[in-house]
Amino acid sequence: xxxxxxxPPAPEPGYGNVSRHPGPLSGIRICDLSGQLAGxxxxxxxxxxxxxxxxxxxxxxxxxxxxxxxxPPYLNGDRSxxxxxxxxxxxxxxxxxxxxxxxxxxxxxxRQLVKVSDAVTENFAAGVMERLxxxxxxxxxxxxxxxxxxxxxxxxxxxxxxxxxxxxxxxxVSGLTWASGxxxxxxxxxxxxxxxxxxGYLMAIGLLAALWHRKRTGEGQWVDMSxxxxxxxxxxxxxxxxxxxxxxxxxPGQPDSNHSEAPAMAPHGIYPCADExxxxxxxxxxxxxxxxxxxxxxxxxxxxxxxxxARKADxxxxxxxxxxxxxxxxxxxxxxxxxxxxxxCSPVLRPAERCDTDSDNxxxxxxxxxxxxxxxxxxxxxxxxxxxxxxxxxxxxxPMLGEHxxxxxxxxxxxxxxxxxxxxxEKVI
Amino acid sequence: MAGPLDGLRVVEISHESCAWAxxxxxxxxxxTIVVEPPGxxxxxxxxxxxxxxxxxxxxxxxxxYNTNKQSVVLDLNDAAGRQRFVQLIGEADILLDGERPGRxxxxxxxxxxxxxxxxxxxxxxxxxxxxxxxxKDLPATDLTxxxxxxxxxxxxxxxxxxxxxxxxxxxxxxxxxHWAVQAVLVALFHRDVTGEGQFIDVSMHAGANVTTELATxxxxxxxxxxxxxxxxxxxxxxxxxxxxxxxxxxxxxxxxLPRTPKQFAAMVAWIDELGLRDEFPLTFLLDxxxxxxxxxxxQLDEDPMLAEILRAARDVSAFLCERLPAYDVFVGWQRRGMxxxxxxxxxxxxxxxxxxxxxxxxxxxxPEFDRTATYPGAPYQFSATPWAIQRRxxxxxxHQSLVDR
Numbered sequence: 001x002x003x004x005x006x007x008p009p010a011p012e013p014g015y016g017n018v019s020r021h022p023g024p025l026s027g028i029r030i031c032d033l034s035g036q037l038a039g040x041x042x043x044x045x046x047x048x049x050x051x052x053x054x055x056x057x058x059x060x061x062x063x064x065x066x067x068x069x070x071x072p073p074y075l076n077g078d079r080s081x082x083x084x085x086x087x088x089x090x091x092x093x094x095x096x097x098x099x100x101x102x103x104x105x106x107x108x109x110x111r112q113l114v115k116v117s118d119a120v121t122e123n124f125a126a127g128v129m130e131r132l133x134x135x136x137x138x139x140x141x142x143x144x145x146x147x148x149x150x151x152x153x154x155x156x157x158x159x160x161x162x163x164x165x166x167x168x169x170x171x172x173v174s175g176l177t178w179a180s181g182x183x184x185x186x187x188x189x190x191x192x193x194x195x196x197x198x199x200g201y202l203m204a205i206g207l208l209a210a211l212w213h214r215k216r217t218g219e220g221q222w223v224d225m226s227x228x229x230x231x232x233x234x235x236x237x238x239x240x241x242x243x244x245x246x247x248x249x250x251x252p253g254q255p256d257s258n259h260s261e262a263p264a265m266a267p268h269g270i271y272p273c274a275d276e277x278x279x280x281x282x283x284x285x286x287x288x289x290x291x292x293x294x295x296x297x298x299x300x301x302x303x304x305x306x307x308x309x310a311r312k313a314d315x316x317x318x319x320x321x322x323x324x325x326x327x328x329x330x331x332x333x334x335x336x337x338x339x340x341x342x343x344x345c346s347p348v349l350r351p352a353e354r355c356d357t358d359s360d361n362x363x364x365x366x367x368x369x370x371x372x373x374x375x376x377x378x379x380x381x382x383x384x385x386x387x388x389x390x391x392x393x394x395x396x397x398x399p400m401l402g403e404h405x406x407x408x409x410x411x412x413x414x415x416x417x418x419x420x421x422x423x424x425x426e427k428v429i
Numbered sequence: 430m431a432g433p434l435d436g437l438r439v440v441e442i443s444h445e446s447c448a449w450a451x452x453x454x455x456x457x458x459x460x461t462i463v464v465e466p467p468g469x470x471x472x473x474x475x476x477x478x479x480x481x482x483x484x485x486x487x488x489x490x491x492x493x494y495n496t497n498k499q500s501v502v503l504d505l506n507d508a509a510g511r512q513r514f515v516q517l518i519g520e521a522d523i524l525l526d527g528e529r530p531g532r533x534x535x536x537x538x539x540x541x542x543x544x545x546x547x548x549x550x551x552x553x554x555x556x557x558x559x560x561x562x563x564x565k566d567l568p569a570t571d572l573t574x575x576x577x578x579x580x581x582x583x584x585x586x587x588x589x590x591x592x593x594x595x596x597x598x599x600x601x602x603x604x605x606x607h608w609a610v611q612a613v614l615v616a617l618f619h620r621d622v623t624g625e626g627q628f629i630d631v632s633m634h635a636g637a638n639v640t641t642e643l644a645t646x647x648x649x650x651x652x653x654x655x656x657x658x659x660x661x662x663x664x665x666x667x668x669x670x671x672x673x674x675x676x677x678x679x680x681x682x683x684x685x686l687p688r689t690p691k692q693f694a695a696m697v698a699w700i701d702e703l704g705l706r707d708e709f710p711l712t713f714l715l716d717x718x719x720x721x722x723x724x725x726x727x728q729l730d731e732d733p734m735l736a737e738i739l740r741a742a743r744d745v746s747a748f749l750c751e752r753l754p755a756y757d758v759f760v761g762w763q764r765r766g767m768x769x770x771x772x773x774x775x776x777x778x779x780x781x782x783x784x785x786x787x788x789x790x791x792x793x794x795x796p797e798f799d800r801t802a803t804y805p806g807a808p809y810q811f812s813a814t815p816w817a818i819q820r821r822x823x824x825x826x827x828h829q830s831l832v833d834r
Contacts, residue, residue, distance in 0.1 A: 025615060174773070180584055229805075232778050236804070262477050
């Protein structure tokens with residue numbers, strides 16, 4: 001247990017909030033039964049602002065309730081439950097303990113922890129926590145003002161409450177997948193679990209809002225987030241066009257998400273550049289942008305007098321002309337020319353460019369280096385916000401399985417060394 | 430019942446990049462005032478339109494992103510307008526803006542100016558590249574941010590002669606707004622202890638960058654770059670398709686295929702229920718799968734039958750999709766314990782029986798037009814302090830009395 005070799009900072013009196021850097025949420029303790037990316041993504045935000053987030057993991061399955069623990073890619077080729085790079089990325093600054101909830105002593109341990117926590121977070125399918133004895137109503141009896149936040153694919157009520165989900169399922173059934181693509185082709189979808197990120201953001205918002213209400217009134221509550229419903233809400237104006245105007249979204253020519261109908265813009269797309277698989281996005285917001293682009297292009301088809309209506313009328317032909325112009329130039333030359341004209345334009349950046357050379361990301365400090373107890377220094381996602389008085393901090397990597405058992409049980413629950421070794425002997429932890 | 434943010438006062442300088450942040454706060458009960466320029470917000474000039482007729486009160490964009498807000502009109506280019514703005518800020522907890530870097534400072538209305546009168550003010554500013562980065566003055570749109578920030582690189586088709594795709598729905602604005610709201614709530618806790626407000630710099634570009642999953646942490650950890658694939662995760666290892674067209678022309682995301690004998694038994698029972706046993710040539714392999722005690726995946730090399738059984742699971746999925754509408758495969762598959770999802774259009778999603786049974790679609794009254802409209806509802810259900818749309822988006826200057834005092 002490498003972390004035990006470091007001397008922890010002095011405990012903050014009253015909170016037992018040891019081994020934490022001070023932050024705006026230092027007084028908050030989260031008993032975190034969530035995982036995967038959607039749950040872990042929410043509590044990682046609170047941890048980065050100083051909340052004490054204690055992950056509860058299962059020793060019997062080596063923490064693999066959360067399969068991300070052992071999913072590739074692996075840190076330093078470590079294919080064990082302590083090697084998953086996604087797990088490390090999404091669990092920075094958290095503590096990790098193991099409790100076997102099949103055993104009565106394990107259940108009792110978790111109950112003790114809930115009693116001294118401000119919130120419980122989970123993202124199991126509906127019914128799992130209740131069967132374990134840790135549903136909201138069960139925990140409310142234990143601690144009346146507990147804040148309890150659930151994040152599941154379909155929510156905890158309704159005919160699909162038992163349905164299984166992960167990011168791509170929530171994205172499919174919400175319309176996000178469908179709304180991403182070229183006309184008359186099958187949906188392109190998102191290419192990753194956008195709703196694991198976004199579900200995590202909204203879960204963090206729900207958690208913080210409920211904690212704020214509790215701070216003011218002393219009242220706890222249950223926040224039930226359905227990831228697929230949260231996703232439906234991300235297509236508002238187009239949905240109102242359907243519900244108000246009766247315009248069915250599934251119609252010829254739709255989806256067409258590289259174009260922009262509302263607001264109407266043209267040209268508006270992602271255009272090929274000279275090198276293989278290199279692309280530039282260009283968006284003419286208005287006639288001024290078009291005139292500026294036409295001046296840069298300086299070819300007969302680029303008539304600066306063309307109105308938006310005219311440009312929209314045969315957008316496919318316009319796109320072909322723009323693509324012809326871009327495809328004869330290297331991407332960065334296209335971007336430099338168009339940007340110099342004041343028109344919104346961006347390269348489609350590759351991962352290596354974003355992570356290693358993008359000057360905005362570097363200036364922001366967007367990918368901080370954390371220290372994983374086994375794997376040492378690893379770069380991770382930082383946060384896209386900077387707070388002038390109480391900014392985020394990421395120093396410690398994701399916890400190894402059971403890494404903080406001794407620390408949490410002694411410093412948070414006040415257990416003696418003998419009590420802890422008895423729990424260990426009985427494989428409760 | 431009031432929302433969890435009841436009692437907080439938010440002022441939003443109307444802008445498309447922070448409108449969603451204002452709505453999230455307003456729908457959770459914060460008293461939110463949106464400041465519009467004379468003539469109204471840009472969003473009012475943006476469709477889609479009620480009955481396809483343009484007009485400042487008919488923008489469905491405005492309707493959606495401004496629920497629960499109150500509208501005042503202030504000309505911030507005019508000294509009297511600025512003075513009334515400062516008065517408004519004096520009583521505010523939170524200021525949201527999406528102005529280009531430098532603009533508020535030019536007006537004498539940036540955070541440093543405003544805290545003189547209200548040191549408790551929490552001010553979140555959403556800009557394309559943040560307030561101070563090298564690209565801070567570049568213009569940007571939802572498209573260019575998603576292109577430069579990483580999401581587009583991962584979205585698209587197996588065929589790389591087709592362009593990377595921007596996911597629809599203004600998601601660059603949503604990502605930035607989700608981060609702004611998280612940061613604002615954190616700042617409230619800080620203020621509660623210290624009494625001080627603060628300035629929050631939100632970068633849309635940075636937001637997109639950290640909303641890319643494997644593309645970023647895969648590169649950061651092992652130096653590999655993902656490649657886009659049709660309808661499934663971008664990856665540096667090409668994976669099998671997961672999107673299958675069904676009998677009604679809709680697609681199904683096949684999720685995770687059967688992997689246990691119990692799931693094979695459920696699949697066989699379903700095939701029998703549908704009377705398709707004799708039409709699917711590999712039913713005997715499903716039977717074989719169902720009859721096994723367990724699958725030992727470590728023996729795949731020595732157990733060729735197991736590989737055949739697993740292939741039959743993929744084939745049966747394609748077979749069912751050929752014969753049934755996507756909805757039937759989705760629900761039938763899930764009722765048998767396996768994940769799958771119909772690839773709905775958003776309006777189909779809003780009409781799904783589960784979503785309707787949970788009360789997600791929300792009726793909002795628009796008395797000026799003598800009608801109600803169905804909106805997407807609560808992203809989260811709060812048991813004690815419910816999310817709610819109490820009031821449709823404001824008419825231009827509807828709450829002017831808040832500043833004309």
